[in-house]
Amino acid sequence: MRSDVAEVLERLRDVRDLDLLRVLDQALSSGEAGSSDPDVVEPYRWFVARLGAGVTLTAAGYLPPALVSETMQRFGWDADWIGAGNREDLTGPVRDLRSSARQLGLVRVYRGRLLPTAAGRRLTENSAGLLEHITRRLPLGTSEAEQQAGVLWLLAVAAGRSDALQVVGRGLAALGWVDRVTRRSVDSTDVTLLVHPTRMVFERLGLTRRRRSESSERASALARAALFGDEPADSPAPPVQTSARELTVTLIDVDPPVWRRIVVPESLTLRALHGVLQTAMGWRDAHLHLFRVGQVVYGDVEDFPGELGDEEVTTLGDLAARTGEFTYEYDFGDGWEHRVQVGGRTSASGTPHCLDGARACPPEDCGGAPGYERLLAALADPADPEHAELTEWIGGGFDPEAFDVGAVNEVLATLHRRPRQRRRR
Template sequence: MDELAAEIVDRLRSVRSLSWLRAIDAADLDAPVGEEPDADVVVTPYRWLLDRVGDGVKLTQAGYLPPTVVKAAMTELGWAEDWYGKNNREDVTLPVLELRESAQRFGLVRKYRGQLVPTRIGRTLADDPAGLWWHLAGVLPDALSEPQRHAGVLYLITVAAGLAENDVMLAEGMTILGWTERGTYQELSPTAAFGAARDTWAVFRRLGLVPRTRRLEDGLPTRAARRLARAALLGREQRTVEATPAPRRRASESALQLRVSLRDTGVWRRLVVPSSLTLRELHAVLQTAIGWEDYHLHVFDVDSVLYGDVEEIEGQPLGDEATFTLAQAADAVREFVYEYDFGDSWHHDIVIEQAMPSVRTGTPHLVDGAGACPPEDCGGTGGFEHLLEVLADPSDEEHAEMLEWVGGSYDPGAFDIDSVNVALELYDRHTRQRRLRSS
């Protein structure tokens, strides 16, 4: 895999984002890249430009393509109906301007003594559609800065996965990678995230692989778009590499059955998990099993020693949750506490009910439970109780406001064990099982 893409995929796998884990699965990044059977069609705009440039095209005094070439491009490439104006001035005809400028960035043409001329690689690829296709894959994402490169890789993953355009998902990915709004350090907005990925998206639009108008209901990337995105992510050298086998389960691994109760709420879960889980890995399992969004800090209290994503707590010894395992906890105690969100103070009482010879497929899984996870930031157990009272009484003056705050509906009894187990399997396969395979 391309080095940057590999780093970004590893980072996405290291956090609890089920949407990105599903996208990585759908992108099939462990399989080799196949040849593009319609390369001559896909690369048509760049072949047209190379053919029209020939040995050189004289530019206007301002450095733009002459009106006759601009008009021919719009007509012959089928872009005229989607653009306004006379389509004869490059500076106001964005499709042609972007085609020419991107061809320069991609090393296919260059300006020389008032002319646009092909580069050596441009001459070579002018009559080699497959080679030109691989060249385009090799220069993607189309980016001049680090945030544009990161956003471009994220966009390529969504295209390879066959997903419709999703600026919110892009923004989530950029936040995971550590990018924030300039000067405010707030989470990147969906608009800003797409802005960073725009030039990469524009290449696919230019090639006719995604809708020319954004946010169409049926605006899924074509198969050709998915192939090009996968080639960009994996690189040409991966064409003949055998697919990486899926991580193998360790079904014989010893397990523990846990009963996790969210104190004073009636929400509980019974899980079977590998005894080798570190407390950091157990944190991720609990977040998924209960239904939290992992927005806040957390800490485990095991035999009066704290483990979590905290640097220090006055008067309390701290352990390392990245190395301390559930098996070690079970040797010390039969009950311990997991606290999430130090503001709302959600206390989870964890009881180790029994040791088991195996964890079935090797994946943490739920066997029973009840109750929906409270909404994040609802004010702890007191705020949650008040929320339920208000939602249950349409005549309450806060009812409409609270209903809108929870997104239009909230069923405190909702609990779908099958969907939770699917999420647990997905997270485990991308995180712990990969760690086990590499160890």
């Protein structure tokens, strides 16, 4: 797996957005990667072979009109194309074929001629090799935004989602991309432009079309090959029972209380427990944290005057052997403190899970317990002078009583499912 792809996947896991985690999980489990039909690459193979020793471009730098027409007719693209179909700048399918062939490293321009690259010449007689070459180059794009949008689009297609563009928009927002002028999440037009370099490869291969669903099995197989390589995933290991502890986590200074009851393996490090608590409570892991056990502190702290423990190696079992209660602090600005009460030892699967809980997690950056109290009062009173502003800030309705244990467990299961081993690329 390419390092840039792996980075996006890990960042998506950290976001803990349930829909995005479902997409990731579906992409990983939708079937074996790879395409069973190397002839799917015929448009690229034929185009590179057709160039021969090179084709002289027009004075404006475009393909000769005769070659544009020939390409359109060769693949039947002229059947539903409005226009003469002989000018590259006005003929999208050929323009995209040439542009993507260049980005795939199959052709290049030299002294006014379009030439096959060494790789392009070598692969014109090897369709299987050409298919592997293309999957290794995806996603396409010259900017980081295009690359990340391409990864998200490939994930959506690999997962069999028909709303791939909507998934990309949600994913880009989760990854922090915003419009430079408005500072709002990228809109549908931006998303379409950003995914175009990657999407046009699938369109030229006949796997997707702009006005049709992007969830065909052939498209999904190629997307999985581009993301994960061409080896099948390992079979998931059967669940193993392990020693675990029941934890009751309560947010301090919030009334009525926000609490969760979870079961966590004793072998989990405090760093991993931090992720479980973030998911169970509903936080977004956007701030620093620490665990406080007596006079010892573990976590994201610097220049701490007291004893500092290592959360990367200290386990829940280590803490449970020393104390029946400790504190978990999150967001040192808002100062959210959680009382964590350690229950008895039990036997459970290696995946943390939530048993019960009550009420929604406060929104991030609302000002701690006093700010949350003020927020709820303003939201409940349309006459409050801050009602409209805070309603817009929170993005619409907010139900402080809402809690879905099933949704929490779905996220926990996805986050802690052992990643499938793929061939490194």
